[in-house]
Amino acid sequence: MADVISYREAVAEGIAREMRRDSTVVCLGEDIGAAEGVFKTTVGLFKEFGPQRIWDTPISEQAIVGAAMGAAMTGMRPVAEIMFSDFLACCWDYLANEIPKARYMTGGQVTVPLVIRTANGGGLGFGAQHSQAVENWALTVPGLKIAAPSTPADVIGLMASAIRSDDPVVFFEHKALLAGSGARPPDDHVVELGKATVAREGTDITVVGLASTVPVALKAAEQLAGEAISVEVIDLRCLVPLDMRTVLSSVERTSHLLVVEENPYQGGWGGTVVSVVADEGFEMLDAPIKRVAGACVPLPFADALEAEVIPTVDKVTEAVRRLSAY
């Protein structure tokens, strides 16, 4: 038991570790206390830290994030939960205009070291307003950092960095990954923000993923290995800072690039990744760059239809086969 932890438990564990080492860390959000989170991602926190540090709030996303900003100005490190990432839209002023501009507009005199955690993405059939992958929304705003882990160890390691960071960090916990599990990292585990990792080594084609699309890419790679196509899978882990060095050095070896992202093709983060490769790595490429992304439609409620909108293993294997034919 000790060496395995679920993604869901890792969220609470990651927060708890930081709360133990730093008394300025507090959590606020809807149903995070006695109920321990609607996704069970804050289990044990209320018991251990009590109402002084775990604040159940009224239903008001603006107040949660706006007040987190104010609390951060006093030197606290608030960890604010927005239950579904879709509801980041309800507090967009604070995300787009207030929080990311605080340091800039005070000439570096005020920092707001806060984390906004949120359950992101589809795959559970929650419909158009509870299933969106919206990491690309945050990507449009300079001043925010963005973490989106795919493994329990990275949840803990990135949570540590996010909470310790003096920059505001939007921390995307993927709903479809919550039930999965992986190795429990050691006590002092920290993953630096902005460092991608090679999740699987390969030589023929580079597949870049984030959060939910990493396991999809890994499954596809496994299948393709049987067809003698060697796929290298890169887990970006963060969108800001964006680790293009790891991507470019992989493409240098494989000369093929496929990006797999859950957010819609239109405005998706993959557009940023491929534009950098087109700019700085064009000569390395032997084939066009491809993106497997969400369709440009709202997410349907039916599970079967939802799978048609977001990336699947089949879509990735098919795209890889086409690319490797070049």
Place this chain on the structure above:
Amino acid sequence: MTKGRGAGGESAPEFVQLLTPDGERIDKVTGADGVEYTVDFTDDEYRGLYRDLVVVRKLDAEATALQRQGELGIWASLLGQEAAQVGSGRALRQQDMAFPTYREHGVLYCRGIDPIMPLSLFRGVDHGAWDPNQFRFNMYTIVIGAQTLHATGYAMGITKDGKVGNDDGEAVIAYFGDGASAQGDVNEAFIWASVFNAPIVFFCQNNQYAISEPIEKQTRVPLYQRASGFGFPGVRVDGNDVLASYAVTRAALDHARHGQGPTLIEAYTYRMGAHTTTDDPTRYRMAGEVESWQARDPIARVRAFIAKQQIAGDDFFTEVDELARRESLALRERVLAMPDPDPLTIFEHVYPHGSPLIDSQRQGFAEYMDSFEGSSH
């Protein structure tokens, strides 16, 4: 007077009640807003309300069962809130427009919408296929509080259209929960409705919980009292009393349709079940509390009243139970027979006439689907 939520015994402020939990009829009562409330129903109408309450509860139980059996994605049960919904729903005139949350299955029923519609929504067959204009019942709104602003804008719109200001004027009702009252949107809706004197009734079902958070986490004053700060009347009604819920809503709607502006109604009730089928309320509330509300059941009191007043006999109650059973069985059969949606529908209705990017994605997807035809799939 009925006591407040929970075992603490903290007493709730008075509310408008016309039928006690024991089925005693109170002739008339004056609310905190100074209005005198009463109802004048025929025996037939009393029987009709009872029938609605029983059928609505039964259909809701069927939906919960279907979800438990994996036939629906999720279900937000209205158990315990039947009177608030049937009372207010029956108070609506045909021309009135309702803006629901995700829990207003009872109001939907009163609007004459086929009760299978919300089930097809939560089965993922469509996104709620009723026509909001035809039934004057908007789509379910799940992002908390948003519908109060839609309703306010709608109310401003009908005013500009000259549909307000007389006996046959139109009115709007916005449903929301106690938790939603904390949203900025809801407070903005109050302000707008007030300064534009919009013909709207804000109908808050205070079912004592927002998922796990009890009402004390949302407010320090009784919710209906908030209205005065925004400049319009507020009234608390026994939300487990279908007669009072009807009387108060009818009066507020008439007030609105005559161009006299908004009202906030707080229907004081209790969510007897889980928040939704994904929730387990035993984690955050005591069984004793639920039991104390069981004694205030909205249906038992109407039945007691009908029996006492000899408005109907045992045959009638058996008949209604039988009707509810038949309707829920039919609902179940129809749900199970619903066809899966065509995958290509995912590209529909994003824009009225498509868009270049969607059209090409649609075409690619159609080709991809065709590639399976005749294959081993």
